[in-house]
Amino acid sequence: MKPxxxxxxxxxxxxxxxxxxxxxxxxxxxxxxxxxxxxxFLFYDWRFGADGKKTGQxxxxxxxxAGASVLVAGKNFGxxxxxxxxxxxxxxxxxxxxxxxxxxDIFANNSTKNGFLTVRLSxxxxxxxxxxxxxxxxxxxxxxxxxxxxxxxxxxRAKFTIDEFVRHCLLNGLDDIGLTLQHEAEIxxxxxxxxxxxxxxx
Amino acid sequence: xxxxxxxxxxWDSHLVATPAGRSPILYIDLHLVHEVTSPQAxxxxxxxxxxxxxxxxxxxTVDHNVPTEPRGTPITDEIAARQIAALQANCEExxxxxxxxxxxxxxxxxxxxxxxxxTQPGMTIVxxxxxxxxxxxxxxxxxxxxxxxxxxxxxxxxxxxxxPKTMKIDVxxxxxxxxxxxxxxxxxxxxxxxxxxxxxxxEYAGEAVRGLSMEGRMTLCNMSIEAGARAGMVAPDETTFAxxxxxxxxPAEWEKAVSQWRDLxxxxxxxxxxxxxxxxAQLSPFVTWGTNPxxxxxxxxxxxxxxxxxxxxxxxxxxxxxYMGLEPGKRIQEIGIDRVFIGSCTNxxxxxxxxxxxxxxxxxxxxxxxxxxxxxxxxVKRAAETEGLHQxxxxxxxxxxxxxCSMCLGMNxxxxxxxxxxxxxxxxxxEGRQGRGGRTHLVSPMMAAAAAIAGHFTDVRExxxx
Numbered sequence: 292m293k294p295x296x297x298x299x300x301x302x303x304x305x306x307x308x309x310x311x312x313x314x315x316x317x318x319x320x321x322x323x324x325x326x327x328x329x330x331x332f333l334f335y336d337w338r339f340g341a342d343g344k345k346t347g348q349x350x351x352x353x354x355x356x357a358g359a360s361v362l363v364a365g366k367n368f369g370x371x372x373x374x375x376x377x378x379x380x381x382x383x384x385x386x387x388x389x390x391x392x393x394x395x396d397i398f399a400n401n402s403t404k405n406g407f408l409t410v411r412l413s414x415x416x417x418x419x420x421x422x423x424x425x426x427x428x429x430x431x432x433x434x435x436x437x438x439x440x441x442x443x444x445x446x447x448r449a450k451f452t453i454d455e456f457v458r459h460c461l462l463n464g465l466d467d468i469g470l471t472l473q474h475e476a477e478i479x480x481x482x483x484x485x486x487x488x489x490x491x492x493x
Numbered sequence: 494x495x496x497x498x499x500x501x502x503x504w505d506s507h508l509v510a511t512p513a514g515r516s517p518i519l520y521i522d523l524h525l526v527h528e529v530t531s532p533q534a535x536x537x538x539x540x541x542x543x544x545x546x547x548x549x550x551x552x553x554t555v556d557h558n559v560p561t562e563p564r565g566t567p568i569t570d571e572i573a574a575r576q577i578a579a580l581q582a583n584c585e586e587x588x589x590x591x592x593x594x595x596x597x598x599x600x601x602x603x604x605x606x607x608x609x610x611x612t613q614p615g616m617t618i619v620x621x622x623x624x625x626x627x628x629x630x631x632x633x634x635x636x637x638x639x640x641x642x643x644x645x646x647x648x649x650x651x652x653x654x655x656x657p658k659t660m661k662i663d664v665x666x667x668x669x670x671x672x673x674x675x676x677x678x679x680x681x682x683x684x685x686x687x688x689x690x691x692x693x694x695x696e697y698a699g700e701a702v703r704g705l706s707m708e709g710r711m712t713l714c715n716m717s718i719e720a721g722a723r724a725g726m727v728a729p730d731e732t733t734f735a736x737x738x739x740x741x742x743x744p745a746e747w748e749k750a751v752s753q754w755r756d757l758x759x760x761x762x763x764x765x766x767x768x769x770x771x772x773x774a775q776l777s778p779f780v781t782w783g784t785n786p787x788x789x790x791x792x793x794x795x796x797x798x799x800x801x802x803x804x805x806x807x808x809x810x811x812x813x814x815x816y817m818g819l820e821p822g823k824r825i826q827e828i829g830i831d832r833v834f835i836g837s838c839t840n841x842x843x844x845x846x847x848x849x850x851x852x853x854x855x856x857x858x859x860x861x862x863x864x865x866x867x868x869x870x871x872x873v874k875r876a877a878e879t880e881g882l883h884q885x886x887x888x889x890x891x892x893x894x895x896x897x898c899s900m901c902l903g904m905n906x907x908x909x910x911x912x913x914x915x916x917x918x919x920x921x922x923x924e925g926r927q928g929r930g931g932r933t934h935l936v937s938p939m940m941a942a943a944a945a946i947a948g949h950f951t952d953v954r955e956x957x958x959x
Contacts (some may be wrong), residue, residue, distance in 0.1 A: 471649045491549050
């Protein structure tokens with residue numbers, strides 16, 4: 292996994308609440324069996340017309356936000372389906388983090404497995420970043436996971452909290468399957484006491 | 494020992510390790526796998542030379558992509574066919590049991606787990622699908638995971654998890670006639686919001702919940718994720734045991750299993766992080782009017798007047814009404830529909846089909862409406878045909894299909910056309926969920942059947958049953 296330490300990049304505002312994973316990556320693109328190539332389909336129904344042509348109306352297609360790597364969005368971001376494709380699509384499009392006042396649990400969980408950061412700030416702080424991203428041309432943010440802090444060069448500074456273990460994995464790009472397998476002896480001991488039911492094995 | 498909730502008892506008994514400074518490691522009893530969220534996970538195993546640790550705790554089926562036309566019809570969507578073929582190859586290579594397209598037990602993963610007796614009280618159950626919460630109806634801890642965690646469970650049979658908080662939803666009194674588990678779920682989400690249970694595991698309790706059948710409890714727990722919950726659960730009782738008993742993978746040592754299950758319910762004095770009370774008598778059949786399941790109104794109500802909403806909700810409601818093509822203040826029963834979908838992991842079990850058939854019997858689907866009934870599994874389909882339910886639907890002008898997820902998310906050919914309005918028994922009314930530009934209204938199976946016949950939403954409490 293790609294480590295996440297300090298990221299600096301342009302912010303884009305997505306001023307909607309409850310952005311669900313069906314919007315982030317519509318179902319017709321979930322049939323790919325790879326993890327790559329989902330960025331082109333990000334927010335597809337909002338970005339492209341029924342004829343498959345870009346409408347140019349969606350915020351990410353505004354040239355002011357070209358190359359943005361930090362998305363600022365309304366509360367309950369990533370609600371709905373468990374599709375990790377939503378994180379793959381955001382990352383493949385070029386995002387490294389989303390800032391919101393709340394995230395759906397499964398989306399937040401999926402993010403951590405992909406070196407992608409979900410940053411929880413207060414509603415006021417999120418609204419302020421939304422305003423700055425809209426009003427200041429080329430507004431850039433620094434997301435500092437070492438200090439658990441979001442800042443810009445115009446005096447914005449906010450702390451965020453994150454589970455310490457998740458932070459440790461992100462900072463070091465750790466594969467958590469490997470970490471779990473360090474407990475092989477305990478897993479084996481548990482299995483010895485709780486044998487699998489007979490009959491399921493194919 | 495301190496009083497514990499049902500959730501805490503299951504959590505504690507599945508802890509494999511609690512390493513300092515790290516998330517606890519939880520053992521997973523049952524891992525359900527389907528074609529959409531698994532191919533990249535199996536690729537990960539291959540890339541790292543890992544195997545499936547416990548094939549005796551892993552079961553796969555195909556559901557999301559499968560066409561619901563008669564079996565044997567070739568899959569015309571090449572990418573869907575490739576995904577199904579990938580699951581078949583992966584199950585073969587890694588030794589995972591697959592209930593394939595041609596299996597007499599194929600079906601939606603959250604329908605066949607309980608049906609086969611795989612889902613049992615006290616278990617930890619995961620699946621790469623958010624509606625895994627369904628299985629909590631049995632008093633198990635069941636939650637959806639992403640593909641990375643699918644790989645994690647395949648490789649280790651464990652998950653590193655942060656402990657969620659607990660929430661009790663106490664439903665006082667009994668559900669009135671015509672008000673179903675689906676209406677209860679929609680009523681709860683309408684009250685607490687789509688993020689109302691974020692970070693929590695819900696335990697549904699109270700007289701109305703105890704009175705639900707297993708099918709009803711599954712519908713209720715299924716929708717937990719739509720309130721943002723990590724999982725939903727109902728304490729196991731005689732209703733639960735009677736459902737599991739005699740099923741194919743039910744425990745061989747039955748009495749011993751039941752006596753352990755009897756210890757699972759929350760201790761009377763166990764504390765929850767949050768408690769919500771619901772008065773069942775106040776509930777009515779519900780219809781969603783917007784683009785998330787919390788945007789809901791009683792069938793006798795109206796689409797909200799925007800000025801009556803809090804400012805924080807107004808903008809979202811405005812966008813939703815724009816997408817849905819609805820005027821503020823419109824009476825729900827004046828909303829006409831084009832399509833009806835009865836199916837999905839929420840409402841495609843035999844009891845759901847019985848309820849819909851009871852409404853449909855002797856009536857005709859409105860001429861402008863196209864209505865689809867998609868049983869949740871081949872087992873449900875056979876049971877319905879034995880009871881003659883399919884004939885009631887066919888006589889009334891409904892289409893009777895093969896099992897699968899179908900129009901709940903439209904990954905197969907069953908989709909809405911732009912602008913089409915659908916009364917659907919599924920779980921999500923998100924923009925484009927059932928097809929780009931499609932407009933979804935979530936309802937119970939009875940309400941869906943009644944809408945199919947009336948051509949618009951109508952109060953099933955006043956239905957003329959024939």
